[in-house]
Amino acid sequence: MKNKILVVDNHRMMQKFMATLLEREGFEVKTAKDGISALDVLRTFHPDVIFVDLIMPNISGEKLCKIVRSMSQMKDVFIVILSSIAAEGELDFAGFGADACIAKGPFDKMSAHVIALLDRWEKGDLSGFAQKVFGMENINKREITKELLSTRRHLQIIIENMAEGIFELTPEGKIIYVNTVAVSMSGIEEEKLLGSYFTRLFQENNFKKISDIMESATDSPNTIDANLPVDINDRQVLLGLKS
Structure with a gap:
């Protein structure tokens, strides 16, 4: 075989x-x-x-x-x-x-x-x-590649140390990046979060609300809503979304 x-x-x-x-x-x-x-x-x-x-x-x-x-x-x-x-x-x-x-x-x-x-x-x-x-x-x-990699690592350190939980999504809503706070907030290991659908983190009563917001953000680039309370892992958080 x-x-x-x-x-x-x-x-x-x-x-x-x-x-x-x-x-x-x-x-x-x-x-x-x-x-x-x-x-x-x-x-x-x-x-x-x-x-x-x-x-x-x-x-x-x-x-x-x-x-x-x-x-x-x-x-x-x-x-x-x-x-x-x-x-x-x-x-x-x-x-x-x-x-x-x-x-x-x-x-x-x-x-x-x-x-x-x-x-x-x-x-x-x-x-x-x-x-x-x-x-x-x-x-x-190649020195230019070394410089770019150094800049990339620097940005990663900044994002990892932010107080907010950061989730990066594909246009289809799959998670492709999470920082440390986001992992802690979700209560799910990073390896299991990556590649999964963002909406599945939320309870049924928030599911449609999140889906509608994500769809509207796709239709209107740069839309941000930083005041939406949602429940995630039995905790209430404020959701902000930017496309």
Whole structure:
């Protein structure tokens, strides 16, 4: 039976490159364009290996790894980070649940690393994976990328330390980001919040009210209502919504 692989990357060229490479090696492959799409795929497709990009819209690769690791049916899946930012800073990929990391580089070099890593995985030879980023010799550090990553981390620290609970949603109402206060407010683990529908956090008596407000915010961009009392996790909070 073919081993199954899921490739998660927001670049169509990378999806096609990886799918072609892996199918040629005899794997069954599915692709997803971001974390939300990956979670949708995982409802019916149970891969043996997942390749994940780090910087993606709608749930980052790091958050996706944590979500996957929280799923009981995914406890043995082999997760490989495939990222172009591997050279720009220390990457503790094992810390967020990944098993190995390959730096994105020239396609021929990257192909060799992907195939070699999968060959070792199939043989059960996993020694040294967590301590090494494969392919680092084929890429150069880019100062502009380091600066952008530093700015991104700075903004994340600011949002994480805000007194308000912050939920970021897709246009369909799925949660793609929560800060620490939002997690505490909901009483639900971050890994379970991400990818779920925001309206499901509320009791039935608030459900229609929240749905109507979200719909009106979509129709009228930049609408904010900061004075709507709603119940969440047996607590009354004031809901503000901005589109």
